[in-house]
Amino acid sequence: TxxxxxxxxxxxxxxxxxxxxxxxxxxxxxxxxxxxxxxxxxxxxxxxxxxxxxxxxxxxxxxxxxxxxxxxxxxxxxxxxxxxxxxxxxxxxxxxxxxxxxxxxxxxxxxxxxxxxxxxxxxxxxxxxxxxxxxxxxxxxxxxxxxxxxxxxxxxxxxxxxxxxxxIASFLHAFQPIAYPGFSFAWITLISHRMFLPKMLRLPGKAGWSKLVLLFTDLLKFMAQYTKKSDVPDAVSVVYKGALRVFLAVANDAPGFLVENHYELLNNLPPVYMQLRNVILSAIPKNMVLPNPYDAELRISDVEACQHVPNVYYDPVQDLKSLKKPVDNYLRIPSASLSRMVSTSLFKPGYEKDTGIGYDSVSVDTKLINAIVLHVGIEAALEKDKTTATAIFNTKSSYYTLLTSMLSDGNTEVRFHVVQAIANQLRFPNAHTHWFNYVLKNFFISEDWGQDTAEIQEIIVRTLLERVVTNKPHCWGIVVTFTELLRSSECSIMTLPFVKDIPEIEHIIKHL
Amino acid sequence: TMPAEMAAQLESSLLNCPDSLDADTPKLYQTPLSLPHPTSIFFPNET
Amino acid sequence: YGLKALLPLIRREDQSPDYDPSMTLGIDLTPVLQSLGISSNANGRQRVLDTFPSPWVETSRSEVEPRFFVPESFTKIPSVLQSSGSKNPVFNSVQQDHAKISLFQDETLFYLFYKHPGSVVQELTYLELRKRNWRYHKTLKVWLTKDPMMEPVVAPGGASERGSYVFFDPQRWEKCQRDFVLFYNAIM
Incomplete structure (x- = not known):
């Protein structure tokens, strides 16, 4: 035949x-x-x-x-x-x-x-x-x-x-673990193959980055899908160990890839993987030297690198969908109706299982919240370059008040995810880190929250604390922000009731 | 929860996980000089 | 969503089954970075993905051939190994090429001996080195030859001799002189 x-x-x-x-x-x-x-x-x-x-x-x-x-x-x-x-x-x-x-x-x-x-x-x-x-x-x-x-x-x-x-990347995308679990370990070995991954990272004009983000997203989605709180199947924890080593190698060889793609990667990273999140967010541009974040004399506004706007490879505005107009209109001319439209659009149609630290399900659209927060930060940094720093480093600016309204209009869950999205931007010294550091510090000492003050402050402390109690690496922006709050004269964290109520937490905060 | 069938497939994938020898560069044609040859057992057998 | 949520992570003693700490709070990454060949000092940033054997340590049991380029200067070297004109020097077949082995320096022979175990070329280099009065030590697994400057003293009974010898050290890749008691049955 x-x-x-x-x-x-x-x-x-x-x-x-x-x-x-x-x-x-x-x-x-x-x-x-x-x-x-x-x-x-x-x-x-x-x-x-x-x-x-x-x-x-x-x-x-x-x-x-x-x-x-x-x-x-x-x-x-x-x-x-x-x-x-x-x-x-x-x-x-x-x-x-x-x-x-x-x-x-x-x-x-x-x-x-x-x-x-x-x-x-x-x-x-x-x-x-x-x-x-x-x-x-x-x-x-x-x-x-x-x-x-x-x-x-x-x-x-x-x-x-x-x-x-x-x-080859497209076919690997087709062979992803969720589709072919029997090929999972071969697949992880292929996407990190010495003749593939370095090539895709270094193709001229970042021609391989989109497909590479897609493949890493496939991996993170697979891990997210099967990482339940208690019994993570052994095979999945082996997948995790492999993923961690691959991300560490990428952070070493091509930190710029993680620096520019943190937004998309974090959209698919299971929140329980706090160290892996730190690895991705702690990536810094090659040859950048970080000022000591623990230095009491450090003023973030004096750090020259904070003037530079970091490049974000995939523009989050694409994820705003129908909210793009309301958000951009609000940033131009703030109005209560626009901010309410934004705040009421943050919910998902139904509950979705998601393994987080302290929660099992999510009813808000975390991806949309991440997109809004980062988009506002990107626009704020651009505005600063166009006009003056005071235009955005002030609590009356539309950039700041949009985030404020998301917190004041939102419920506890919304507040938590908005603060998490802000914390994800506290990375190496850059214009976004600088602005979000300003936002979070002012959120913390603001009197405008009324009876929600304690809740919002606790969420902020929890979000920062969980990122510093995690094993290294720690993000420079997180450490600088937390250190400033710990030293802040306006409000001593040690005296806050939600800290005093929990001895272990009080002990850690005191130690810090 | 991962279906049993899927867990079994993932398990078998872990068992068959390729290692660095599988990932090494293919050597199809061996020049006659590098063909296997019974050398002394005292000689080193790892590069 | 508050601080209490962190307690199961922080409380070491009653490690709640809720979370696998190695994935939440993570681990000390120092050994992981070492296994990747990533040195902690930032300026020593050596790329690791080009020789990445496998995502897991357990499956990285051998090195993998990285991408490499034969530099132009390595090809078309005229009249090396009796190659004619612009043709590349070849050393491939036992019939034609094995005589060329006598053209190699000692170090090249040592390289071929250690790099291609269990192959014809290892046998050929063994024979050539012996011709040059090198002897292979079966237990030390190194090559040695007499130090020409000094005659060794044969021990009574004739089973061994004491003298000064030149060893080739494959770890440090150099020849080194040693005083040594050599048992004749230990070499080949």
């Missing part, structure tokens, strides 16, 4: 690659013959051939004895994919479509295998195929495809390379 012919051709390819180096002319002749004989001429045959190759690669893995080279066929297949992408001239199909076609066939076989065999599915051959594909592509693209003589052709491949990584 046609398929048996495909099996035969692929088997010959595997044998050939074991006998000659892959840059041997025989390899190119073999591919030339595959084309001339029509093995990969039509789309239909490409599908047939790919199906045969992936089935043989997986089959030979399952049948080989573990001690031997179980990945020979998978490695040969990944080499073939790279060769076909490099040596072919693409006319009817584009190079991207060709790669997507082959990966789609692999996805179908992968899905059937995963679905059919239940728990005896083995992720390793599929992992190896993609891992080797990344390694072989890296080798082919070394020195900007130096092995390709024709310059115009080289340029075509150089332009395609970012596309290659984004296509």
């Amino acid at each position: 046609n398929q048996e012919k495909m099996f035969l051709v692929f088997t010959e390819w595997v044998k050939l690659l074991q006998r000659v180096p892959d840059d041997d002319v025989k390899v190119t002749v073999f591919i030339r013959q595959m084309m001339d004989k029509g093995v990969i001429k039509s789309t239909e045959n490409v599908i047939q051939f790919t199906k045969a190759a992936i089935e043989l690669s997986v089959g030979s893995f399952k049948e080989s004895d573990p001690a031997s080279e179980v990945f020979i066929a998978a490695d040969a297949f990944s080499k073939l994919i790279v060769k076909l992408l490099v040596v072919q001239v693409f006319t009817s199909l584009s190079r991207s479509e060709y790669l997507k076609l082959m990966l789609s066939v692999i996805t179908i076989v992968f899905s059937e295998d995963q679905g059919m065999t239940g728990n005896s599915f083995n992720e390793r051959p599929y992992f190896r195929l993609i891992s080797s594909l990344l390694c072989q592509w890296e080798e082919a693209s070394a020195h900007n495809f130096i092995k390709v003589q024709d310059q115009s052709y080289r340029n075509e491949l150089i332009d395609f390379s970012p596309e290659f990584y984004n296509i």
Whole structure:
């Protein structure tokens, strides 16, 4: 049958690659013959051939004895994919479509295998195929495809390379743990693969960042979904440990990625992962030296870096949806009706399970609250650059009063999530940290809350305290803000009833 | 709560978790000199 | 939403089953950072993702080959290893190339011996080093040769000798002189 012919051709390819180096002319002749004989001429045959190759690669893995080279066929297949992408001239199909076609066939076989065999599915051959594909592509693209003589052709491949990584990212998005739990650990290993993650972080023009945020979001959503308070399944806690190491490595190699994408990552991070939250929010731009946050002489307004507006890669205004107009109109011309419209739109249609510290469900739209708070901060920082600092560092400014109204109109839950959203902006020295530090300090000493004062103050203390009792790293902005409150003469935290009532808390505050 | 079927799949994924050897760069063609050869048991067998 | 919510986290003694502290308050990250090769001093910021073996320590049991480029200057070196003209020097096959092994310096032979265990090239380097009067010590697993400056003294009974020897230390990658009692049955 046609398929048996495909099996035969692929088997010959595997044998050939074991006998000659892959840059041997025989390899190119073999591919030339595959084309001339029509093995990969039509789309239909490409599908047939790919199906045969992936089935043989997986089959030979399952049948080989573990001690031997179980990945020979998978490695040969990944080499073939790279060769076909490099040596072919693409006319009817584009190079991207060709790669997507082959990966789609692999996805179908992968899905059937995963679905059919239940728990005896083995992720390793599929992992190896993609891992080797990344390694072989890296080798082919070394020195900007130096092995390709024709310059115009080289340029075509150089332009395609970012596309290659984004296509791989798209298929990894399809393979995410919530969709294919049997592939979870291979998946985490692939998104952090040495030939993938550094590349996606450093593609020119941040061309890989959107897909990378998507993949990290997939991971965080999976963890959020299955991190219940008490019995976190062992496998999920292993997932967490892996995620923590990956984020630490990203914070070390490419802190700018976390600095610019904190908003989206935190929208999907389970709030119980307080240390992981600190890791993400503590990322600071490379080469930035932090002033000592415990320095009693430190004045945040004197810190030069606080004049600079940090870049936010994904503009939260896109998440404001129908509230964009009311919020922006309010910032321009404040009115009670607009602020009420904002405050009443913060609730979700129903309760949603969410594992937090001290609560199990959420009835407010935390993502919307995060978006409003950060959007207001971004607009405030821009306003400061346009006009003067006093325009926004004053409790009468619309930026400040919008947040105030969200607290005074809101219930305890709203207040909690608004203060959390503000605390998420207290990071390294920048214009947002500076402004939100101002906001939180004034929230704390304000007399305008009436009988809600104690509640709002307790929420502020709790939000800051939970971030400093967590193991390091601690965010510079959090430490500076908390230190100022602890030293504040206007209001001594130690005397507040909600502190005195709980000895352990009182003891910690006194120690701090 | 994670369905039992899903928990089992996640469990089997953990058991089959690829390690750094799986992630290493493929070596298809071994030059004859680097082919396996019965060397003395006293020789180091790790690079 | 207040401070009481933090009590289950803070109270160490009756660690409530509610939260897994290693994920909420987290852990001391020092060992984790060390396992990643991230040094604490900020300026030593060495990139780690390019050689990231695996997300977990338990599955990172071997190094992985990072991306590397063969610099232009390493290719097309004329007349090295008897390569002609612009062709790259090759050292691949036992038939044609094994004689070239006598062209390598000692250090290159040591490198090939330690880098390619259990392979033909390890055997070839072993034979070549012996030709150069190096001897492999079976228990120390290092190569040694007599210090030409001094004749060793054979012990009565002839099973060993005491003298001054030059060892090649693969950890420090250098030759070093040592006084040593050499048992003849320990070398090969």
